[in-house]
Amino acid sequence: MSITLASINELAMHLRTELEEKKFVLLYAYNGTGKTRLSMEFRDIGKQGDDDEATRDTLYFNAFTEDLFTWDNDLEGDCARVLKMNAVSRFFAGLEALEMETRIRPFLHRYADFDFRIEYSDWSIRFSRDVKVGEITETIDNIKVSRGEENLFIWCFFLAIAQLAMDGAEAYQWVKYIYIDDPITSLDEHNAIAVGNHLAQFMRRKDHSIKTVISSHHALFFNVLWNELREIDRKKFAPHFLSHIRKTDQYQLSYTGDTPFFHHLTLLQEIWRAKESGQIYTHHFNSLRSLLEKSSIFHGHKKFTVCIKQQDDDTDDTLYGRLVNILSHGNYSFYDPVDMLPENKAHFEKILLDFLDFYPFNPELMPATLEQETTP
Known part of the structure; x- marks a missing residue:
């Protein structure tokens, strides 16, 4: 329709x-x-x-929201880099009294390993990161975070404001x-x-x-x-x-009705590349579950477990379904991917290979291995 x-x-x-x-x-x-x-x-x-x-x-997040934050890179002193907030924007109205740091950190620490503080006197944000030097951990202040980290911070800033609106905070009752x-x-x-x-x-x-x-x-x-x-x-x-x-x-x-906009081939290629390179991390189980879900819906089934090959000693088809359920949930770090345990890697590869045997995709769709990709 x-x-x-x-x-x-x-x-x-x-x-x-x-x-x-x-x-x-x-x-x-x-x-x-x-x-x-x-x-x-x-x-x-x-x-x-x-x-x-x-x-x-309407409380909105888009490219204009990101433009409310600009860098002052301290070109003269080259040591006090800060992210400036556009103080005249109503987006920031009333934030000083709302303890925004404590609201932003729970979101930010899901994804990033840096910290920050907001200076309302000049509407600036200063970033810091703990770095281990030998046996001592030192805090480096006034760092310039990467573009990806900056976008993550702004996104978490917005989520904290959205949470205020959802909680019915007086300053955001208009939302x-x-x-x-x-x-x-x-x-x-x-x-x-x-x-x-x-x-x-x-x-x-x-x-x-x-x-x-x-x-x-x-x-x-x-x-x-x-x-x-x-x-x-x-x-x-x-x-x-x-x-x-x-x-x-x-x-x-x-x-789109009862079928999402399918791009499971791209997802399959990403998972295959991880498997071929041996760089399988815990978050790849989430990708594998997503692939199974998309494929099962595509074929008209309600449960992703139909795409998991049934084992002779597991007539109820529960073991690998439970493994995918358990291992596809949890927190994810963008900058510190966690290696999968060898036993779980074996489960991951078995489920993937059984899936490809069950649904024979064109092998030419599979990307080259990491070694092949880096060979001149």
Whole structure:
């Protein structure tokens, strides 16, 4: 089922109408479709007035949110690098009294190994990292974090504010909608799974009335959210594929129905590369589960365990299903991947190879081994 909308304003209005009945709208769209413009159009519809007292109803995360943070690299002294916040933005209104550091850290420490402090006197953020030198751990202050780490910090900053809105904090009682556009532009496939899973769990809280729109061009991220959010209540969840008809400047919204937007071949190639290189980490069990889920849904089954080869001594087909269930859950570190235990590696490879024997994909789709890829 698909509909054609004449303009981006009409599209934004349609999403608001849809959210009268739904709790979540999930959009997949290629880069250049107009996702960021759509998020701003959605926000603008909810604004009343043009001055500082204007009312609003949408808390959003997009490229403009990231632009509220800029680096001062201390070009003269080259030692006190800080991330500056745009103090005139209403995004930061009232934060000084809300103990933001203690709210941001639980999110940030899921992913990163650096720390920070906010200086409200000059609206700056200073980063630090503990480094082990011999037997002593030293704290290095005023560091410049990487672009990926910076994006993660801003994302966690936003999640802390979203949590305030969901908790009903007075400063954010105006929030009726949360609109998130591509929060993972600098993250790889493994991290897309972790961020998508965490975001879905975060948004699944039932003790608030805020409605959410999430848009992304990242297929794996979309699939993770699709699988997680549909478990809440399918009647409250609307996944769509969004496309832009450039010739007419119209937009087409296609409902994805009971089948997510499949990119399990890409996921399979990623898992195969890890297996061939021997660099199998604990988070790869999450990738393997995602592959099994996508394949089972594609073939019309409700449980991913149908894609696990049944063993002669396990007639109930429970052993490997339980292993995947247990080993695909847990916290993930972006910068400190954890090696899988040898026994679990053996289980991982057996499940994968049995799956490929069960569903014979074209072997030419499998990427070269790491050794082959690096051979001149």
